Amino acid sequence: MNNSELDAKLKAAREPVLPADYREDFPRLVLAGLRSAPRENRRPRRLWLPRLAWGMATAACILIAFAIGHWHGLAEAKAGKDALANTKFIQETLAMFPNRVRAIVQDERGVNLVLSDTENVPASTPIYVRICDGKNCSSLVTFSGQEIQIAGQKLTVLSQPDGGIILEGNRFVWSSSEPVYAGRKLKIEAKNLGATTM
Numbered sequence: 001m002n003n004s005e006l007d008a009k010l011k012a013a014r015e016p017v018l019p020a021d022y023r024e025d026f027p028r029l030v031l032a033g034l035r036s037a038p039r040e041n042r043r044p045r046r047l048w049l050p051r052l053a054w055g056m057a058t059a060a061c062i063l064i065a066f067a068i069g070h071w072h073g074l075a076e077a078k079a080g081k082d083a084l085a086n087t088k089f090i091q092e093t094l095a096m097f098p099n100r101v102r103a104i105v106q107d108e109r110g111v112n113l114v115l116s117d118t119e120n121v122p123a124s125t126p127i128y129v130r131i132c133d134g135k136n137c138s139s140l141v142t143f144s145g146q147e148i149q150i151a152g153q154k155l156t157v158l159s160q161p162d163g164g165i166i167l168e169g170n171r172f173v174w175s176s177s178e179p180v181y182a183g184r185k186l187k188i189e190a191k192n193l194g195a196t197t198m
Contacts (some may be wrong), residue, residue, distance in 0.1 A: 003125075005102065011102050013095055016073075018197050024130065026060075030047065033194075039189065045179060078150075082091045083139065084104060084106050084128060084139050085128075089171060090104065092142050093113065094126070097115055099116075099119035099120065099121050099122075099123065100114065100115045100118075100119050100121065101114070101115060101116075101122060101143075102114045102115060102116050102142065102143075102146050102148070103122060103140050103141065103142040103146060103148045104118065104123055104140060104141045104142075105138065105139075105140040105148070106139050106140070107120075107136075107137075107138040107139075107150075108136060108138075114148065121146070122143065122145070124143045124144050124145075124159070124194050125144075125159065125193065125194055126142070126143060126192075126193040127141065127142055127144060127157055127159060127165055127190065127191070128140075128190065128191050128193050129140050129141075129142065129145060129150070129157060129165070129167065129188070129189070129190045130184055130188070130189040130190070131150055131187070131188050131189075132187040132188075133186050133187075139152045141193065142157050143157070144157060144158055145157070145158065146160035151168075153169045153172060154167065154169055154170065155167050155168065155169040155172070156168045156169065160177070161190065162176075162177075163192055164176045164177040164193070165190035165192070167188065167190065174186075174188050174190075175190070176190050
């Protein structure tokens, strides 16, 4: 059926004949039908069990998320929030820049990579150094013989044959075997990272 056939059919249809009092009685009939309907059908049933289940599930998810966040925060606090404590991070960084990494430094500005212009950094055991001056801490991974700037000091990091570490600077000496140093009172930690190689 196309549009012209449909239009002809609609024009040929007659308007339904309604009784004269139909329009006056219609509202009364609708109200009577509504009043005679049972009361339970008028109000929607309140299903409290699904709402309770959803509420409990939401509360459980929030509690689990809080517990995981709290556990993660404790794990970071134990690690000292030190990215350089992660040996995989150090291995991958050293692999990306073979014989060019002079130091990987982490301080209040974040993690910084100190590279040599040429591939002249000798392959040796990486050394981890952490220096804290009150609330401010800086840590780094470097190699024996490298001169680095940390905690406002220019230091040379040296590895001893017995595995000890020496930090030497202008009017500053510190050794892991005899932690005596001049200048400000600093808390220093240093160790060889024997398992992490270039």
